[in-house]
Amino acid sequence: MPIKDTRFSDEKGKVLMLGNEAVVRGCLEAGVSYASQYPGTPTSDIGEYFHQILRENPEAKEYLVHHWAVNEAVATSACAGAAWTGCRSLNPMKHVGLNVASDALSVIALNGPNPGAMVILVGADPGSLGSHQEQNERFYTWMLHLPCFEPHTPQECKDFTKLAFELSEKYDTVFEVRTSTRSAHSRGYVELGPIKRGKAKGEFIRNIPKFNSLPPHAINNHVRLYERIEKIREIILELGVNKIIPGENKIGIITSGMPFGYTMEALDQLGLDDVPVLKLGMIYPLNYEEISNFLNSLEKVIIIEELEPFLEVKVSEIAHHNKLNVQMIGQEYFPKYNEYSTGLIATSLAKIFDKTPSEQMTNAIEYFNSYKEIVPARFPTFCAGCPERATLYSILKATNQLENTVICGDIGCYVMSFFPPQECSDLVICMSGGISAAIGMSTKSDQKIVAMIGDSTFFHTGMAPLAEAVGYNSNVLLIIFENSWTAMTGHQDDVLRYLINRGFSIENICKALGVPWLRIEDSYNPKKLTKSIEEALQEKGLKVIILKRECGLQAHRWRMSQIRDLEAQGQKVQEITYYISGCQVCHECSRILSCPAIRRTEIDGRETMQIDEDRCIRCGVCYQICPNGAIHKSVIHALATEVPFREI
Amino acid sequence: MKFKETDIINVVIAGTAGQGVISLKRLIEFAAQKAGVDIILGAEQHGLAQREGAIISHTRYQKKATDDPKKNLNSSLICYGDADLYICIEPVESLRRGIFASNKTTFVLNERTIPPILITADLDQYPSLEKIKEILKGYTEEVYTMNATELSLKEFNRNQQVNIIMLGFAIPTGKIPFIDIKHYEEVIKEWLRDPDDNIRALHLGIEKGNKIIKKN
Ligand SMILES: Cc1ncc(C[n+]2csc(CCOP(=O)(O)OP(=O)(O)O)c2C)c(N)n1
Numbered sequence A: 001m002p003i004k005d006t007r008f009s010d011e012k013g014k015v016l017m018l019g020n021e022a023v024v025r026g027c028l029e030a031g032v033s034y035a036s037q038y039p040g041t042p043t044s045d046i047g048e049y050f051h052q053i054l055r056e057n058p059e060a061k062e063y064l065v066h067h068w069a070v071n072e073a074v075a076t077s078a079c080a081g082a083a084w085t086g087c088r089s090l091n092p093m094k095h096v097g098l099n100v101a102s103d104a105l106s107v108i109a110l111n112g113p114n115p116g117a118m119v120i121l122v123g124a125d126p127g128s129l130g131s132h133q134e135q136n137e138r139f140y141t142w143m144l145h146l147p148c149f150e151p152h153t154p155q156e157c158k159d160f161t162k163l164a165f166e167l168s169e170k171y172d173t174v175f176e177v178r179t180s181t182r183s184a185h186s187r188g189y190v191e192l193g194p195i196k197r198g199k200a201k202g203e204f205i206r207n208i209p210k211f212n213s214l215p216p217h218a219i220n221n222h223v224r225l226y227e228r229i230e231k232i233r234e235i236i237l238e239l240g241v242n243k244i245i246p247g248e249n250k251i252g253i254i255t256s257g258m259p260f261g262y263t264m265e266a267l268d269q270l271g272l273d274d275v276p277v278l279k280l281g282m283i284y285p286l287n288y289e290e291i292s293n294f295l296n297s298l299e300k301v302i303i304i305e306e307l308e309p310f311l312e313v314k315v316s317e318i319a320h321h322n323k324l325n326v327q328m329i330g331q332e333y334f335p336k337y338n339e340y341s342t343g344l345i346a347t348s349l350a351k352i353f354d355k356t357p358s359e360q361m362t363n364a365i366e367y368f369n370s371y372k373e374i375v376p377a378r379f380p381t382f383c384a385g386c387p388e389r390a391t392l393y394s395i396l397k398a399t400n401q402l403e404n405t406v407i408c409g410d411i412g413c414y415v416m417s418f419f420p421p422q423e424c425s426d427l428v429i430c431m432s433g434g435i436s437a438a439i440g441m442s443t444k445s446d447q448k449i450v451a452m453i454g455d456s457t458f459f460h461t462g463m464a465p466l467a468e469a470v471g472y473n474s475n476v477l478l479i480i481f482e483n484s485w486t487a488m489t490g491h492q493d494d495v496l497r498y499l500i501n502r503g504f505s506i507e508n509i510c511k512a513l514g515v516p517w518l519r520i521e522d523s524y525n526p527k528k529l530t531k532s533i534e535e536a537l538q539e540k541g542l543k544v545i546i547l548k549r550e551c552g553l554q555a556h557r558w559r560m561s562q563i564r565d566l567e568a569q570g571q572k573v574q575e576i577t578y579y580i581s582g583c584q585v586c587h588e589c590s591r592i593l594s595c596p597a598i599r600r601t602e603i604d605g606r607e608t609m610q611i612d613e614d615r616c617i618r619c620g621v622c623y624q625i626c627p628n629g630a631i632h633k634s635v636i637h638a639l640a641t642e643v644p645f646r647e648i
Numbered sequence B: 001m002k003f004k005e006t007d008i009i010n011v012v013i014a015g016t017a018g019q020g021v022i023s024l025k026r027l028i029e030f031a032a033q034k035a036g037v038d039i040i041l042g043a044e045q046h047g048l049a050q051r052e053g054a055i056i057s058h059t060r061y062q063k064k065a066t067d068d069p070k071k072n073l074n075s076s077l078i079c080y081g082d083a084d085l086y087i088c089i090e091p092v093e094s095l096r097r098g099i100f101a102s103n104k105t106t107f108v109l110n111e112r113t114i115p116p117i118l119i120t121a122d123l124d125q126y127p128s129l130e131k132i133k134e135i136l137k138g139y140t141e142e143v144y145t146m147n148a149t150e151l152s153l154k155e156f157n158r159n160q161q162v163n164i165i166m167l168g169f170a171i172p173t174g175k176i177p178f179i180d181i182k183h184y185e186e187v188i189k190e191w192l193r194d195p196d197d198n199i200r201a202l203h204l205g206i207e208k209g210n211k212i213i214k215k216n
């Protein structure tokens, strides 16, 4: 919904914002002038807000730059580059993005971001709500010495981001702000502060020891990094980011971020009004004195944190060093996987404190469990008319339903391939993990090995394994979805678009790399594509099929806007519809293609498939594959202007 | 039920991608701001949003904050059993997200189903509307349904107004207290496309709600 926007303007007062919007607001108030990121849930919308700002206030372009990078490692080094000219840079990424960025970051953290400042914004994802895995990437903050704030509310998202920039510059240290899928996308009030214009220009000043962390400077920079961290450790109390909710109970709680909110509500539910809680706004480093003082008044402490025990290890370390006689309890009640909730924490605390959780809650869980089996699954699936789904249809046909075939999947919309009814993906690792796994697998297995990859992933890390597959002439069929978008994360207007506008071509790259067997096909021509896949699988060595077909969702949006424009100009436009009559319910379209615009229904007491006109994008694939000729095409105003999908 | 100003109000909105779940959540939150609500905190689901998936959002607010931080709204997610109201734009989604409901909950449901793809493929079963209602009645008698999709198609010739109609339908339950109709109208005028249609949709929903909800 278009919002009359006070979030990013110079107005004063209190505004409702999402955590991510508040992060961007914090950047504006801190005078950030460069941001670079590769998209990934839950951080993709941060870049979209920057783009909105640049679109709506063209004068901001004089000093503010946002880049959609090709991958996280590039983005991180790019942010360092900007900081080293004296500017403030923001580097958002999802939790797994940090794995990719960590190589660069390990050095940048040593060198330090001065004369500018640099903050990485990591979107964690406990519960894997928008990711292919969960991990506790907080250990990186310790390993690379990244002082890290963990906000709970949108207000804290803004305040901590702003503070992180001040401190990053003051202490020549890369700071991290760690949100999560939940805190990034929770909305609450944010008190606005004044906006500060970022630096338009900077200059790099040579400093060989600082910027070349190789021997002999590597160790010195490491020593310097420790010094900086110790200074930061000393000032944590002054920052006022940690807070104590006092209480007399001898059992206390240490927590941070989203679990703090769940904990407070759980304590209230259990009537545990006297339990002291230490909420850490900064989770690395910890202030020894602050933690010791809190532990000193306690006999037992419970650490409430999602995923692997990070705070538990760090707090234990302090308790051990200071020989504190405090027992750490409750670990067995807090799972080390999945996200937490008020319900989970209330249930666990009830056990620890020997209380009874509210009847309202236990009844709710019990009743829900009594019927949940009858709820039909509704997993995410490809859009109506998606070319990737149509391609899976051809793969299933060409391989006789995957007979003796392995599909090495990858990360993009096609990550959804494994869901029923198509179940057309055998494994997923990480971006470009599919083609990479296929290289090794093909040396050992005689099965037909098919790998899939999208164009954004191809750029991210896919070209390197393709070069290797060419080098070893791996016996693999690689299917490249050139849909011209980074679709999965929401069609960012990213570097892919700039490349496409400059004539970028995966075909040329494949030719330049020397791919021995190469075809360009169209997912919307399923019979021809099926034949091509069959032929490819009869060949030995590396085969590549590039599917040049725009993402169905974007293609449909574009086509509809063309039609609207033409009609507004008074032009008549061809009206195409697909409809079903004479359906034999053979399930070719619903189980092998499974387009969601097709539904099963009853007409005059007879079962039949039916096409939802308002969801069908007119790709025509079902019409071509129906073995009974029951799907028909009708064209009204056949002589009027035809508006086909655009070429990419 | 009469709410106190210090009560925490919990609204679950459930539906499928593209049904306007998140827009509806924002509309309520921004209207709550207009109504001078002290604390608003709600969680929405981003990513994967366009791909036919199940969508839920949590809207939470507290008209007056108390001096005791432990008694205030602290989390953007509703606790199991604690929802006051469910607005379900797709019927079976009420059950999928049922864990937040209890005997204090009121349900409003749109009757139009969106069958998941495995239903079309005849590999899974979609419970009947009667069955869904029967299960919900196990929580509470306050289960109200209407066909908002049909009404939207009839009145506006498109299904875009379904979420706003459902909001209107929910208002007479009294489970979104301290927010006046004028606050919704102001928000709709300020930011929604086709404000006149949306205000009319809101009132169509309210009218329908007034009829059904009074009758029970
Ligand atoms: C290291 C890493 N960074 C970011 C992501 C988030 N992510 C998942 S899919 C995807 C986009 C893939 O785009 P493309 O390969 O073009 O496939 P499409 O979605 O367009 O089909 C991104 C950025 C991730 N999973 N891992």
Ligand code: SF4
Binding pocket: A381, A382, A383, A385, A386, A387, A388, A389, A413, A483, A487, A488, A551, A552, A553, A554, B050, B051
């Ligand atoms: S967004 Fe595009 S690529 Fe992704 S499922 Fe939809 S049509 Fe397919």
Ligand code: SF4
Binding pocket: A384, A385, A386, A578, A595, A596, A597, A598, A611, A615, A616, A617, A618, A619, A620, A621, A622, A623
């Ligand atoms: S033409 Fe057929 S396959 Fe394509 S979107 Fe419409 S119903 Fe789906």
